[in-house]
Amino acid sequence: MxxxxxxxxxxxxxxxxxxxxxxxxxxxxxxxxxxxxxxxxxxxxxxxxxxxxxxxxxxxxxxxxxxxxxxxxxxxxxxxxxxxxxxxxxxxxxxxxxxxxxxxxxxxxxxxxxxxxxxxxxxxxxxxxxxxxxxxxxxxxxxxxxxxxxxxxxxxxxxxxxxxxxxEGITLSGDRARPGDAVILSGYIGDHGVAIMSSRENLEFETAVLSDSAALHGLVAAMVAAAGPSLRTMRDPTRGGLAATLNELAHQSGVGFRIDEEAVPVRAEVAAACELLGLDPLYVANEGKLVAVVAPEAAERLLAVMRAHPLGRDAALIGTVVADERQFVQMTTSFGGGRIVDWLSGEQLPRIC
Amino acid sequence: MxxxxxxxxxxxxxxxxxxxxxxxxxxxxxxxxxxxxxxxxxxxxxxxxxxxxxxxxxxxxxxxxxxxxxxxxxxxxxxxxxxxxxxxxxxxxxxxxxxxxxxxxxxxxxxxxxxxxxxxxxxxxxxxxxxxxxxxxxxxxxxxxxxxxxxxxxxxxxxxxxxxxxxEGITLSGDRARPGDAVILSGYIGDHGVAIMSSRENLEFETAVLSDSAALHGLVAAMVAAAGPSLRTMRDPTRGGLAATLNELAHQSGVGFRIDEEAVPVRAEVAAACELLGLDPLYVANEGKLVAVVAPEAAERLLAVMRAHPLGRDAALIGTVVADERQFVQMTTSFGGGRIVDWLSGEQLPRIC
Incomplete structure (x- = not known):
């Protein structure tokens, strides 16, 4: 030109x-x-x-x-x-x-x-x-x-x-969980992973499962304001699900976790889809949930603040941190038994995020 | 387990x-x-x-x-x-x-x-x-x-x-080039692109061309210390080469550039490789070079400081900013003629960085 x-x-x-x-x-x-x-x-x-x-x-x-x-x-x-x-x-x-x-x-x-x-x-x-x-x-x-x-x-x-x-003064880190601390989950698990898998497998459920993908910083700001230094750590259970997150925290802090299976919120349609797909909701990715470890005396106050926020409405106390040099995540099942929730060693859900 | x-x-x-x-x-x-x-x-x-x-x-x-x-x-x-x-x-x-x-x-x-x-x-x-x-x-x-x-x-x-x-006080931005400003290039162009293309095409030259990939922050710190607010903008001519960078700056600042082809440093082996490969060094990517636009009164001081740094040893004054509402980058060729150096409209060197 x-x-x-x-x-x-x-x-x-x-x-x-x-x-x-x-x-x-x-x-x-x-x-x-x-x-x-x-x-x-x-x-x-x-x-x-x-x-x-x-x-x-x-x-x-x-x-x-x-x-x-x-x-x-x-x-x-x-x-x-x-x-x-x-x-x-x-x-x-x-x-x-x-x-x-x-x-x-x-x-x-x-x-x-x-x-x-x-x-x-x-x-x-x-x-x-x-x-x-x-x-x-x-x-x-x-x-x-x-x-x-x-x-x-x-x-x-x-x-x-x-x-x-x-x-300055707010220090949340995965190595700060201590025996006796309360473990709080902000809501239902497994929604994101099941939404992805359903669309891959072309499954139709009576009630569609939607990804929980959401920005949690508003909820977190309310939590920090309410619990401040009593908050030890928070983490969002994405790839590898709740199981991977708890195992990571156990490893970083050198502690164990004891989780009550009945207290972990799972939607009926997610549980059904997981059964159909051969998945365990504990290992399924979430994109709008968080796990908080908090000093026991602040747990009730924190739960109340979370439940007042739209993204924490279904928050639940799901267990406690325990002393365990083996760093096991143990689950008390609804049948009164117990099991170890290990990390996945393979790959359950590729390309979930 | x-x-x-x-x-x-x-x-x-x-x-x-x-x-x-x-x-x-x-x-x-x-x-x-x-x-x-x-x-x-x-x-x-x-x-x-x-x-x-x-x-x-x-x-x-x-x-x-x-x-x-x-x-x-x-x-x-x-x-x-x-x-x-x-x-x-x-x-x-x-x-x-x-x-x-x-x-x-x-x-x-x-x-x-x-x-x-x-x-x-x-x-x-x-x-x-x-x-x-x-x-x-x-x-x-x-x-x-x-x-x-x-x-x-x-x-x-x-x-x-x-x-x-x-x-605070240092504001370099692509919209700050003004007619009369000096344009300085920190060294030889085309090395990175030619190094990549040579290894793709399995070419062997007498002297191997190496990528110029380098971190320029040390050179930049010396330049900022020497020229401070006289520095209008800097940019590294990566994808699209010197041609793309000058056109971007022309567009952002609403000015033209007049570049002296003979002043632009190109290694003999790079020029030879470009001729063989059908490339124009002006469009070839660099990964360790920068273009600086500087107020004319600070140009000599800046050049001296750049040449004292190992990554600016071959720095050269290559042209000036001119008033041009068409925002053209013009090149005065070694034959005394002129040409417009436009952006590439297609793709010359895919996946160069």
């Missing part, structure tokens, strides 16, 4: 109905810029992203510690009952920040897209991410998009990172 | 010589924990990662602004002359932070691994990341690993995010 052509004035409008991602969208050239401008910038609109730099420069409250986390999302299918990979990526990363008792402030998003992926689906995912991020009040301030050849990825993968701040 | 089995005492030792990643390594269960403990925790060893939480809680200097960035790495091949995907992921993200004039503090890493990927290669990549991170003084403080089925990814993809801090 010549120096006279007014090429800069043109933006090629993306065909969101029929268009597909091609290698040029990952080139760093004009097609990349079009993709960012027409899909991501609209979806995530905020003053930092709008600056169009390779990084965002952000205000930060004084006198607090920084909390940082990251997660990759490879969930299949990308769209499932109750959510999609976009909202999941926002909720999951906000939750990892919140589990430190921190206030999430900013998110980043890295997209790895397979050549041929429908632009309309990418737009829908970005829109869902943007909506989840606005609803949570935590903007996506910077991002990156790469494209790989057809057959070298599976639609789209998203890696989000998040930062937040935690006041 | 029974309550008596001392299962917690066991860690399955990974077979780094012959073992391969399987789906269980992404389960969130014991195999995931083994992988993290035996590959990533060793490679990245630092007090925050060692805490084993889903997030890192970090100290932060007071009275500064936060800078945040993210990048996905899908480079192919994973190992190339002068680096690999691990060191590249560290350098690239540090550089995006540094380009804001900021001091990089912490990195996160999200790994998406294809089932069947050799554990030894993953260990080598993690080791290289750890070494690059230690050399730069910027620790990987939190991470995540997901595994997808064979054929659903291509070996390993890494998304890194980074945070840093910038003193």
């Amino acid at each position: 010549t120096a006279q052509s007014p090429i800069k004035a043109f933006r090629r409008k993306l065909d969101l109905r029929n268009g597909r991602v091609d290698m040029s969208h990952g080139s760093g050239g004009r097609a990349s810029a079009d993709l960012v401008a027409q899909i991501f910038r609209d979806a995530f609109a905020n003053e930092w992203l709008d600056q169009g730099n390779d990084q965002a420069s952000l205000p930060l409250p004084a006198g607090q510690r920084l909390v940082m986390t990251t997660d990759g999302y490879v969930v299949s299918p990308l769209f499932f009952p109750g959510g999609d990979i976009g909202s999941l990526a926002v909720h999951g990363t906000i939750n990892d920040i919140a589990m430190a008792g921190a206030r999430p402030l900013y998110l980043s998003a890295s997209f790895i897209v397979e050549e041929g992926f429908p632009l309309g689906d990418l737009d829908r995912i970005a829109g869902s991410m943007g909506a989840a991020s606005r609803a949570a009040g935590v903007p996506v301030v910077t991002g990156d998009t790469k494209v790989v050849e057809r057959g070298k990825a599976d639609g789209v993968f998203i890696s989000t990172a998040g930062v937040g701040v935690v006041p | 029974t309550a008596q089995s001392p299962i917690k005492a066991f860690r399955r030792k990974l077979d780094l010589r012959n073992g391969r990643v399987d789906m269980s390594h992404g389960s969130g269960g014991r195999a995931s924990a083994d992988l993290v403990a035996q590959i990533f925790r060793d490679a990245f060893a630092n007090e925050w990662l060692d805490q084993g939480n889903d997030q890192a809680s970090l100290p932060l200097p007071a009275g500064q602004r936060l800078v945040m960035t993210t990048d996905g790495y899908v480079v192919s091949p994973l190992f190339f002359p002068g680096g690999d995907i691990g060191s590249l992921a560290v350098h690239g993200t540090i550089n995006d932070i540094a380009m804001a004039g900021a001091r990089p503090l912490y990195l996160s890493a999200s790994f998406i691994v294809e089932e069947g990927f050799p554990l030894g290669d993953l260990d080598r990549i993690a080791g290289s990341m750890g070494a690059a991170s230690r050399a730069a003084g910027v620790p990987v403080v939190t991470g995540d690993t997901k595994v997808v089925e064979r054929g659903k990814a291509d070996g390993v993809f890494i998304s890194t995010a980074g945070v840093g801090v910038v003193p």
